[in-house]
Amino acid sequence: MTIDTKIKDRLLREGLPKRYAKEKRFKLMGKLSVYSAIGMLLVLFCTIVGNGYSAFQQTHLKLKIVLSADVIDPTNTHKKEDILRANYQGLVKQSLKEMFPEVRKRSEKKMLYQLISPGAAYQLQEMVMKNKNLIGQTVDIWVPANDDVDMFMKEIIDAKTPEAERRIKDNQILWIKSLEQVERIKLKFNTAFFTNGDSRDPELAGIMGSLMGSFYTMLVTLGLSFPLGVATAIYLEEFAPKNRWTDIVEVNINNLAAVPSIVFGLLGLGIFLNVAGLPRSAPIVGGMVLTLMTLPTIIISSRAALKSVPPSIRDAALGVGASKMQMVLHHVLPLAMPGMLTGSIIGMAQALGETAPLLMIGMVAFIVDVPGGFFDPSTVLPVQIYLWADSPERAFIERTSAAIIVLLGFLICMNAIAVLLRKKFETRW
Amino acid sequence: MSDEHTVKSFDGEINRLNDVIIEMASLTKEQVRDAVTVVVKRDSELAGEIIEKDPAINNLELESHELTMRLLALRQPVAIDLRNIVVSIKISSDLERIGDYAANVAKRALVLNQLPPVKQARTIKNMGRVTYDLLKDVIDAYEHQDVKKALDVWHRDEEVDDMYTSIFRELLTYMMEDTHNITACTHLLFIARNLERIGDHATNIAEDIHFMIKGKPPTGRRPMGDVDGEFDIFDH
Amino acid sequence: MTNPDNNSSNGKPVFPQEKIKIACKRVNVYYGDKHAIRDVNLEIGKNEVTAFIGPSGCGKSTFLRCINRMNDTIDICRVEGEIEIDNENIYDKSLDVVLLRARVGMVFQKPNPFPKSIYDNVAYGPKIHGIASTKGELEGIVETSLKKAGLWEEVNDRLDQPGTGLSGGQQQRLCIARAIAVQPEIILMDEPCSALDPIATAKIEELIEELKENYTIVIVTHSMQQAARVSQKTAFFHLGDLVEYGETEDIFTNPVNKLTQDYITGRYG
Ligand SMILES: Nc1ncnc2c1ncn2[C@@H]1O[C@H](COP(=O)(O)OP(=O)(O)O)[C@@H](O)[C@H]1O
Ligand SMILES: [Mg+2]
Numbered sequence: 001m002t003i004d005t006k007i008k009d010r011l012l013r014e015g016l017p018k019r020y021a022k023e024k025r026f027k028l029m030g031k032l033s034v035y036s037a038i039g040m041l042l043v044l045f046c047t048i049v050g051n052g053y054s055a056f057q058q059t060h061l062k063l064k065i066v067l068s069a070d071v072i073d074p075t076n077t078h079k080k081e082d083i084l085r086a087n088y089q090g091l092v093k094q095s096l097k098e099m100f101p102e103v104r105k106r107s108e109k110k111m112l113y114q115l116i117s118p119g120a121a122y123q124l125q126e127m128v129m130k131n132k133n134l135i136g137q138t139v140d141i142w143v144p145a146n147d148d149v150d151m152f153m154k155e156i157i158d159a160k161t162p163e164a165e166r167r168i169k170d171n172q173i174l175w176i177k178s179l180e181q182v183e184r185i186k187l188k189f190n191t192a193f194f195t196n197g198d199s200r201d202p203e204l205a206g207i208m209g210s211l212m213g214s215f216y217t218m219l220v221t222l223g224l225s226f227p228l229g230v231a232t233a234i235y236l237e238e239f240a241p242k243n244r245w246t247d248i249v250e251v252n253i254n255n256l257a258a259v260p261s262i263v264f265g266l267l268g269l270g271i272f273l274n275v276a277g278l279p280r281s282a283p284i285v286g287g288m289v290l291t292l293m294t295l296p297t298i299i300i301s302s303r304a305a306l307k308s309v310p311p312s313i314r315d316a317a318l319g320v321g322a323s324k325m326q327m328v329l330h331h332v333l334p335l336a337m338p339g340m341l342t343g344s345i346i347g348m349a350q351a352l353g354e355t356a357p358l359l360m361i362g363m364v365a366f367i368v369d370v371p372g373g374f375f376d377p378s379t380v381l382p383v384q385i386y387l388w389a390d391s392p393e394r395a396f397i398e399r400t401s402a403a404i405i406v407l408l409g410f411l412i413c414m415n416a417i418a419v420l421l422r423k424k425f426e427t428r429w
Numbered sequence: 430m431s432d433e434h435t436v437k438s439f440d441g442e443i444n445r446l447n448d449v450i451i452e453m454a455s456l457t458k459e460q461v462r463d464a465v466t467v468v469v470k471r472d473s474e475l476a477g478e479i480i481e482k483d484p485a486i487n488n489l490e491l492e493s494h495e496l497t498m499r500l501l502a503l504r505q506p507v508a509i510d511l512r513n514i515v516v517s518i519k520i521s522s523d524l525e526r527i528g529d530y531a532a533n534v535a536k537r538a539l540v541l542n543q544l545p546p547v548k549q550a551r552t553i554k555n556m557g558r559v560t561y562d563l564l565k566d567v568i569d570a571y572e573h574q575d576v577k578k579a580l581d582v583w584h585r586d587e588e589v590d591d592m593y594t595s596i597f598r599e600l601l602t603y604m605m606e607d608t609h610n611i612t613a614c615t616h617l618l619f620i621a622r623n624l625e626r627i628g629d630h631a632t633n634i635a636e637d638i639h640f641m642i643k644g645k646p647p648t649g650r651r652p653m654g655d656v657d658g659e660f661d662i663f664d665h
Numbered sequence: 666m667t668n669p670d671n672n673s674s675n676g677k678p679v680f681p682q683e684k685i686k687i688a689c690k691r692v693n694v695y696y697g698d699k700h701a702i703r704d705v706n707l708e709i710g711k712n713e714v715t716a717f718i719g720p721s722g723c724g725k726s727t728f729l730r731c732i733n734r735m736n737d738t739i740d741i742c743r744v745e746g747e748i749e750i751d752n753e754n755i756y757d758k759s760l761d762v763v764l765l766r767a768r769v770g771m772v773f774q775k776p777n778p779f780p781k782s783i784y785d786n787v788a789y790g791p792k793i794h795g796i797a798s799t800k801g802e803l804e805g806i807v808e809t810s811l812k813k814a815g816l817w818e819e820v821n822d823r824l825d826q827p828g829t830g831l832s833g834g835q836q837q838r839l840c841i842a843r844a845i846a847v848q849p850e851i852i853l854m855d856e857p858c859s860a861l862d863p864i865a866t867a868k869i870e871e872l873i874e875e876l877k878e879n880y881t882i883v884i885v886t887h888s889m890q891q892a893a894r895v896s897q898k899t900a901f902f903h904l905g906d907l908v909e910y911g912e913t914e915d916i917f918t919n920p921v922n923k924l925t926q927d928y929i930t931g932r933y934g
Contacts, residue, residue, distance in 0.1 A: 202706035242740050310778035316840070318738060319773070320790035320847055330789075331779060432932045439931065506888055507917045510930045644919030 009238065018142045022353035026039060045107070048408070055316025057151040058190035058203055059145040061179065064097045067128060069136040078132050088121035092143070098349060099184075106335075111172055117144040119204040142188060147202040148396035149176065152185060156394060158263070189242075197368045202395030209370045213283055213363070214352060214379030216411075220374060221285020221294060221351050228291070228346050229298030233340070236299075237306040238328050264292045265360030273361060280362035281377035289357045293333050294347035301343020305336040340423035345418040349411050355382040377402065439504055446496040446517055450524070453489040454568040457524045460531035461627060463566055465557030468550060468620060479535035486528035493521040499554070513621040516641040517556075520571065523630040523637075527564065530623040530630075537616040537623075544613045549600055553620060556592040560624045563589065565633045570638050579638040582631060583647055584640075589628035596621045677910050678708075686851065686881040687732060688713040692746035694727050705746075705907045707900060716913065717811075717885045717894035722934060723902040726886040729853050732883065733769035734762050749821030750851070752764045757792065765902050767794050774856040776836035777829030778843070783820050786828040787811060787912060790847035806846055815841035815872050824886055834865025841872065845880075852876065854884040858891065870895050889929050894919045901925045 003011075021065035072086040096112055097103070098239070103112050120143035128134055128194075148167045153159045153176070163170055179185040189303065196206030232253075240246045268289035272278045278285050309332050317327040358364070363379050364387070379387070381403060388400040434440045460479055467476040503604060535651075541547075563582055568576035600614045617647050639647045687709040696703035701722045709715045717725040721825055727736065734755060736742040747754045749917075755765055778786050787807045790796075797803035807824070811817040816838045818829070828839050828853050835859055854873075858866040873882060873895045892899050893913060901911040901922070909916065909925040918928045927933050 017886075073793040074902060310777075312773060312775055313779065314738070315735065315771075315773055316843075317781060317789075318735065319733070320772040320793075321763050321764065322793055323763050324788075326793055335780065432927060435933065436931060500779050507889065507893070508920050511918060573748050591927050 004243055012022050013312045013389040022086050035214075039267075048311045048401050050401075050405050052398055052403075052405045054154050054156075055193060055395075055398040055402035056190050057154075058192065059140040059150040060188045061145050061149075061184065062114075062140060062142050062184040063092065063296070064098070064138060064140050065091050065124065066138045067091065067124075067134050067136060072128060072135050078379060080129075083128060083132070084125065086125070088124040088128075089118075091119050091124060092116055095140050098181075099186055099321040108171065109170060110176065110324075113418070114146055115149050115172060115270070117146050117201060117203045119144050119199075119201065143183065144203045145194065147184075147393060150203055151394050152176065153185070161287030185308070195199060197367060197370045198366060200380070200388070202393045202399060205399060206398070207381065207384060207406060209367055210379045210381045210403075211386035211406070212371050213286075214380040215285035216370075216371060216374050217286040217290060217377065217380055218348060218352060220284055220342070221290040224288065224291040225294045225347065229295050229344065229347075230302050230340055231239075231297075233299050233302030234328060237303050238324065238332070253296050253299050257300060260356075261293050261354055262356040262360065264289050267292065268357060269360045280378070281367070281379075282324065282373065282375050283378055283380075284374040286363050286380065289361060289376075290354060293354065293357060294344075294351050295352065297347035298340075298344050301346070302336070302340040305339025305343065306332060308339060334425075336421045340424070341421045342418045345414050349414045352380075352410060352414070353382055353407065355380075355386055358383055438508075441492050441511065442496065442500055442504070443510065445515065446493060446500065446514065449489055449493045449496060450517055450520055450578045451568075451572055452494055452495065453486060453524050454571065456486055456489065457528050457531070458561070458564055458568055460486070460528055461557075461561050463562060464534040464538070465554065465624075465644070466533040466558065466641060467535055468541070469554045471542045471546065473539055473542050476535040480532050483528055483532040485527055490521045490525040493506050493517060512644065514640045516637040519637050520634050523633050527627050528585075530627050532619050536544045537620050541613060541616050545605075546615045547617060549596065549603060549612060549614070549617055552592075552596050553617060554619060556589065556596060556624050559585075559592060560589055560628050561575055562633075566637070567634045570635065574638075574642055576639055576642050580636040580647055583635040583639070586628050586632040586635075593621055593625040677706075677712075677876060678912060680708055680710050684710050686750065687883075688747075688752075689731075690743070690747040690749070692728070692731060692748060693732060694724070694745075695743045695855060696727075696739070697741040700760035701861050701905050703905045707907060707910060709881065709883060710898065711881055712879070714873060714884060714890035714896040715898045715900065717883065717900050718887075718889060718892050718928070719908075720928065721887075726855050728902065729855055729883060729885050730771075730851055730886075731768050731849070732851070733771055735771065737762060763768055765846050768848055768849050769851045769853060770849035772837070772840050772844055772852065772854040772857045774838055774859055776833055776860065778828060778831070778836050778839050779791045782825045783811075783828045783831070783839060784824040787842050787846045791852050791873045792825065795849060799858060810842040810846040813845050813876070814838045815868065815875075816842055832859050834864070834868060837861060837865070837869060838872065841869075841876075845876075849880065851881045851883065854882065856885050856887055859887060866891070889917070901928065901929070914931040 006396065040393055045071055068091070073079075075082060075365055093113055094110075096116065097109070100112060103109055114240060123143055127139075145153070148157065149172075152159070152168045152173070157166060157168055159166075176185060192204060193206045195208050196204055197209030198204040236246060236250065236301050240249075250277070268285060272285045272288055274281060276289075313331050313335065317331045318324075358380060362377075364383050365377060365379065366387070367379055370377070385400055385403045385407065388396045389405065448530045449466045460482060461477050463475055466472060467479065497514055497518050504510070506514055541550075563585055566578055566585075569575065570582065597618065600618050604611050638647055641644075673934065683869075685708050686695050689705055689709075692702055692705045692707075693700070694845040705728060717729060719725050727742075730736045731744055731748060732755075734743055736745075744756060746756075748756060751766075753760070761908070769783075779789065781789075788803050791803055791806050797806055799832075807822075808817065811820065816835060819835060820839075828836065831839060840898055841852075841857075858869050861869065863892070870891065876882060884892075884895065896913045898911065899913040899916040899922075901908045901916065901924070903924050909920060909922045917920075917927065917929060920929065
């Protein structure tokens with residue numbers, strides 16, 4: 001069955017273009033899919049950043065406020081209750097009135113006052129509480145403007161739309177213009193967004209509450225799921241006898257990884273809240289629910305990491321007389337650690353972005369206060385995003401996107417840490 | 430050999446070595462046969478041929494040595510292969526020696542042919558035939574890996590030794606009777622001696638065959654070799 | 666070349682009682698249903714090198730791993746029969762494998778140093794067994810072990826560097842040093858040179874020659890030449906049977922069994 005070399009050569013040559021064409025087509029398809037994926041990602045990022053970047057700035061007004069002692073501290077005793085109860089709102093209004101003395105009509109005055117956020121009064125109160133020497137003095141301070149003013153300043157509300165359809169009226173526009181001329185209105189960095197909890201007023205709403213909620217929840221999840229997952233993986237992989245029982249356990253762990261996350265929420269509601277009586281909306285419960293969800297991921301990835309440790313290392317350890325426990329702790333675990341950490345961080349990232357199970361245990365409430373511990377009611381970042389996305393105010397749209405940016409930033413950081421850890425602990429053998 | 434090696438070229442090389450030994454053996458066998466003929470028939474022409482053919486045996490021996498070296502260096506043989514190859518070295522040098530004795534017989538026959546015939550040549554003929562048979566059988570045994578035949582040769586060598594002893598006595602008496610016969614008889618004596626040596630080498634080969642196949646030398650009573658070993662120094 | 670009177674039945678060597686280090690009696694090994702070692706009886710002499718040869722999958726490694734109970738780590742593996750070291754059955758319930766493995770060291774086919782420093786590799790065994798009580802003692806053990814393994818000269822200036830950074834031959838000698846550091850009586854080697862070049866192989870063989878003064882060595886090898894060079898006794902396994910066991914010299918010049926002959930002369934399969 002030998003072929004004449006010339007014929008063979010010709011046959012090979014004839015076939016070549018076809019083979020190369022096939023290869024080219026395949027490569028092209030691969031490139032196309034990569035580019036389209038990148039394209040989608042870009043679109044996603046662009047819309048989110050495009051929508052959200054403006055939320056990092058907020059319009060502020062500069063007011064000259066007379067902190068008259070009569071209003072704040074009529075008894076001159078510096079009593080805390082008096083200072084807290086004082087009519088700061090009135091002071092703000094007073095200041096505005098002085099700036100625009102020509103405004104007289106009640107309805108116009110009301111419109112004038114609407115330029116300022118209700119948060120201005122709280123800001124004043126806080127300032128005075130912190131520094132009681134200010135009582136009686138006159139201060140120039142920047143206070144947040146109302147969200148409509150903010151929207152107008154960011155040119156999201158168009159002055160050309162008919163006045164009736166516009167949330168900011170013509171005379172308000174005039175006032176803003178005049179303030180601009182004296183540089184008493186401008187966009188400033190939006191600190192409130194990072195330091196405040198949730199609020200009905202968009203200009204006062206911040207992510208701090210949900211961020212801390214996420215933080216506590218993740219802490220609970222990490223603290224529970226990493227040790228549990230790693231211990232389970234080590235036991236199953238290294239110590240458990242291979243029999244029908246462990247097979248069942250293994251199959252079930254794999255199935256758990258595929259269970260819809262809301263089911264875990266139901267479980268949390270049923271057991272942690274109703275049976276164990278843990279507080280609703282608390283990070284501790286959220287963390288426990290998310291632990292249930294991430295455990296299978298961590299167990300599976302940890303087992304894979306353990307499996308990837310070459311058996312020769314185990315033989316070597318046993319060969320010099322190490323006990324099984326010593327073999328695992330001294331040799332196998334250090335080598336498997338990077339894999340386990342990567343798996344865990346990816347599991348954590350998943351948990352960080354999870355909403356559904358948390359809805360079931362009440363972490364969807366409107367919570368103004370920044371939680372201070374594991375048992376305080378709180379929300380988490382993705383739930384906050386969900387809540388804001390539901391709000392009617394125009395200004396919440398940009399805040400939703402801004403919160404998404406923050407969440408994405410966290411996820412990217414976590415993945416980067418995963419990569420770094422793997423690089424750092426990876427031992428070549 | 431019984432089975433084939435996994436590496437076929439190993440078989441090829443071993444077979445080539447065995448072929449060379451067999452070729453050498455058959456050439457040597459002819460030389461011995463012809464040498465005896467020369468003595469009996471006083472055929473000087475044939476004697477010349479024998480002497481001419483001797484270098485061929487030497488060349489074959491060299492060739493077998495080269496093959497052996499090659500096999501040892503490249504194949505690192507063990508067990509049966511190792512014994513086969515080591516035995517080849519020994520057999521080839523035995524055969525070369527036998528060839529030399531045959532040539533020596535031919536040379537002495539040339540001298541004898543110049544002298545008047547001596548009647549003891551007839552006894553030499555008998556001894557030559559027995560020696561030749563011994564050699565033929567041992568070569569057969571080698572070709573067919575036949576231990577029984579090799580052992581048989583090993584035992585029969587005694588016969589040649591006995592014949593040599595009787596020829597020795599006969600020639601001694603003859604020389605004492607008539608001093609004119611001394612030259613011819615001395616040559617005949619050496620011829621007989623050479624034949625006896627050929628028998629001994631055939632015995633060696635038989636032993637080697639036994640070792641090659643069985644992995645150990647033959648046991649039992651060893652046939653007596655040189656009765657008059659002290660004459661060895663006269664062997665050229 | 667051979668002395669037939671020296672051989673007992675089936676050419677097995679007979680040792681005087683005090684020369685026997687390891688005595689295997691009717692050893693059977695099963696992997697699940699697979700009968701991997703069949704009824705092997707074998708005695709291994711003290712301070713000798715014994716080689717196991719045989720075609721792949723004949724059970725050499727399996728049998729070797731019985732001697733330090735490494736087979737315990739394989740779930741489906743079952744060992745029957747008795748293996749005695751100094752007249753003590755190592756499969757006895759009362760015997761602890763950790764102690765056994767401190768007496769019977771092992772060197773594997775692929776050099777497998779821990780991904781740690783050279784020092785830690787050698788010090789690990791003595792450390793976990795508590796052989797050295799002070800740091801100085803431990804350092805002494807590391808040094809003598811590396812010296813015995815013929816590696817000291819090459820690595821004494823870089824003990825803190827990873828053992829995995831050495832060449833293949835050096836790694837294997839490091840593994841030998843690691844085994845020696847526990848001061849075992851027996852060293853098992855499973856094809857220790859199969860991943861090494863001829864020079865590294867020669868160094869290991871030279872090392873084996875030296876080690877045999879103080880240790881009983883059992884080596885599995887695929888290289889017949891190696892078995893012939895380093896061992897005093899050779900055992901030939903085939904499909905789980907011990908076909909022939911005897912003086913290495915006899916096995917390689919005049920094996921009794923046809924299977925052995927076919928295998929060592931390259932007529933197998
Ligand atoms: N862990 C195992 N599980 C199942 N069968 C095994 C295992 N290890 C070895 N075997 C089987 O046992 C037989 C002997 O193997 P092994 O001792 O490794 O052979 P060798 O070392 O002589 O090449 C082989 O047939 C192999 O398939
Ligand atoms: Mg093996």
